[in-house]
Amino acid sequence: MNSLVENQRKFFLTNATKSVAFRKSQLKKLKQVILENEAALHKAIYDDFKKSEFECYATEIGLVLKDITDTLSHVDDWAKTKRVQTNLINFPASSYVVPEPLGVTLVIGAWNYPYLLSLAPAIAAMAAGNTVVIKPSELPANTSRIIAKIINQNFDANYLTVVEGAVNETTQLLEQKWDKIFFTGSTKVGKIVAAAAAKNLTPVTLELGGKSPAFVTESCHLKMTVKRLVWSKFLNAGQTCIAPDYLLVHESIHQKFIELAKAEIEKAKYSTENNNYTQIIDERNTQRLVAMLDMKKVVVGGHYDLATRHIEPTILSGVAWTDAIMQQEIFGPIWPILSYSNLQEAIEKVKQLPKPLSCYVYTNNRSEKKKILDELSFGGGCINDSIMHISNSHLPFGGVGDSGMGTYHGEAGFKAFSHYKSILDKPTWFELNIKYPAYSSFKLKVLKHFIKLG
Ligand code: NAD
Numbered sequence: 001m002n003s004l005v006e007n008q009r010k011f012f013l014t015n016a017t018k019s020v021a022f023r024k025s026q027l028k029k030l031k032q033v034i035l036e037n038e039a040a041l042h043k044a045i046y047d048d049f050k051k052s053e054f055e056c057y058a059t060e061i062g063l064v065l066k067d068i069t070d071t072l073s074h075v076d077d078w079a080k081t082k083r084v085q086t087n088l089i090n091f092p093a094s095s096y097v098v099p100e101p102l103g104v105t106l107v108i109g110a111w112n113y114p115y116l117l118s119l120a121p122a123i124a125a126m127a128a129g130n131t132v133v134i135k136p137s138e139l140p141a142n143t144s145r146i147i148a149k150i151i152n153q154n155f156d157a158n159y160l161t162v163v164e165g166a167v168n169e170t171t172q173l174l175e176q177k178w179d180k181i182f183f184t185g186s187t188k189v190g191k192i193v194a195a196a197a198a199k200n201l202t203p204v205t206l207e208l209g210g211k212s213p214a215f216v217t218e219s220c221h222l223k224m225t226v227k228r229l230v231w232s233k234f235l236n237a238g239q240t241c242i243a244p245d246y247l248l249v250h251e252s253i254h255q256k257f258i259e260l261a262k263a264e265i266e267k268a269k270y271s272t273e274n275n276n277y278t279q280i281i282d283e284r285n286t287q288r289l290v291a292m293l294d295m296k297k298v299v300v301g302g303h304y305d306l307a308t309r310h311i312e313p314t315i316l317s318g319v320a321w322t323d324a325i326m327q328q329e330i331f332g333p334i335w336p337i338l339s340y341s342n343l344q345e346a347i348e349k350v351k352q353l354p355k356p357l358s359c360y361v362y363t364n365n366r367s368e369k370k371k372i373l374d375e376l377s378f379g380g381g382c383i384n385d386s387i388m389h390i391s392n393s394h395l396p397f398g399g400v401g402d403s404g405m406g407t408y409h410g411e412a413g414f415k416a417f418s419h420y421k422s423i424l425d426k427p428t429w430f431e432l433n434i435k436y437p438a439y440s441s442f443k444l445k446v447l448k449h450f451i452k453l454g
Contacts, residue, residue, distance in 0.1 A: 001172045001175070011131055012101075018100075023129055024075060030123070034065060034068075041056070041115060049309075079128075090426070094425045096422075097423070099414075101130045102130055106135065111140050112281070113236070114140050118147055118162075119147075120408070121182040121408060121413065127417075129418075130417050131158065131159050132160050133173065134163070182417075186209055204405070209331070213245065213248055213356060219363050221364060224384070225257075226257060226261050229247070232387040234277070237311070238335075242358040245356075248346045250343075254317075261315060282309070286309045289311055299317040311333050315335045321338065326338075347372060356379070357404065358378060360381050361382075361383050378400065396408070
């Protein structure tokens with residue numbers, strides 16, 4: 001690990017990664033490598049947890065390719081020196097901000113969207129002119145292997161490389177001195193990463209998780225609400241960091257919501273055979289989820305098979321804040337509904353919990369929407385939709401508080417891997433001498449005047 005990082009640092013210090021032409025050529029190469037290996041990438045993820053080609057393309061490969069295309073068309077602009085105003089006291093001068101790469105960077109990925117979560121931060125790092133070491137999640141072993149294979153066979157390890165491994169290898173990586181660490185994963189491990197980074201004052205972006213609520217108010221378009229919510233919850237069998245973890249449904253529409261959701265789930269015919277459902281990632285997580293199933297509260301689904309790591313789309317009704325399922329991020333296809341009678345009281349409850357990664361508000365009432373947006377702190381979200389905010393690269397994506405720090409996607413990703421050097425550039429033909437001794441009451445008067453003018 002030591003020599004790997006040292007060699008990347010040596011390469012970075014040659015300035016080779018700094019030219020935008022180099023960055024673009026490497027991004028084009030990455031795109032080509034992905035396209036050439038698309039079939040193998042699809043097969044690996046199917047072997048790991050039966051994610052279908054459609055879902056893999058829609059939620060991973062397609063987004064990665066789009067990300068590279070968008071980055072290629074904007075990176076010239078993002079990398080440009082930007083002029084800013086100069087204040088009067090510095091006249092005559094020009095002022096500008098120069099984006100520069102941070103240096104040698106580490107990207108640690110999570111397992112649930114293994115391609116997207118390892119490659120999208122790496123694309124941002126490359127666009128900003130850094131070298132990159134990627135450590136994909138070890139849980140989907142085939143996807144980790146194929147990411148390592150296609151990157152390590154096609155790129156110079158001094159510039160871009162993949163290190164496979166679990167806790168031991170990641171711990172060794174975290175002992176190195178990095179210029180930036182970008183981590184996607186749990187809040188628990190996020191704290192380990194932040195503590196390791198603090199030893200070298202390495203900046204971090206932490207993309208973490210949490211319990212994201214969905215408010216379903218009396219005034220919503222119920223049919224559309226159910227359709228959008230059911231899709232977003234059971235995509236990837238609920239193993240999505242921004243999935244609507246639990247529902248807060250107004251009591252007057254609670255029963256109707258359950259009926260419509262049941263019908264929507266039946267209509268979708270979720271199964272791995274129908275290519276619209278995945279397995280739970282491993283046995284440990286299947287058992288963790290089954291332990292949260294309170295059979296007395298199941299109103300839809302509830303069947304599971306430990307051997308095939310399958311859990312039916314399941315809805316629990318009559319759930320209380322104190323129930324086991326409300327004590328941790330679910331990260332699976334089990335959906336608790338809490339009904340409320342007073343929106344303010346529901347908001348107050350959510351306020352007491354750690355700040356979530358997302359929040360969804362299904363309403364056609366402006367004041368309800370405003371109230372929730374004004375009062376709750378969360379990473380990002382949607383009004384009358386779920387998950388889809390992640391697909392708009394103009395929206396910086398990230399958490400707040402326990403759900404993370406920093407953002408990426410689009411220019412936000414470029415910024416996450418850049419330092420902005422601020423420069424005041426002065427000619428030598430003129431000097432306003434008031435800052436030099438000897439100080440006088442006249443100079444103070446002039447200074448006050450300049451400060452007033454701005
Ligand atoms: P995780 O924290 O267990 O693992 C993430 C990465 O950290 C893996 O690469 C793993 O090898 C490594 N790791 C695990 N334990 C470690 C340790 N003790 N020391 C050092 N490294 C360690 O998370 P996960 O199970 O892969 O992912 C699930 C979590 O990630 C959920 O909380 C989910 O909400 C969150 N997540 C967040 C986002 C986001 O964009 N904010 C996206 C996906 C998942």
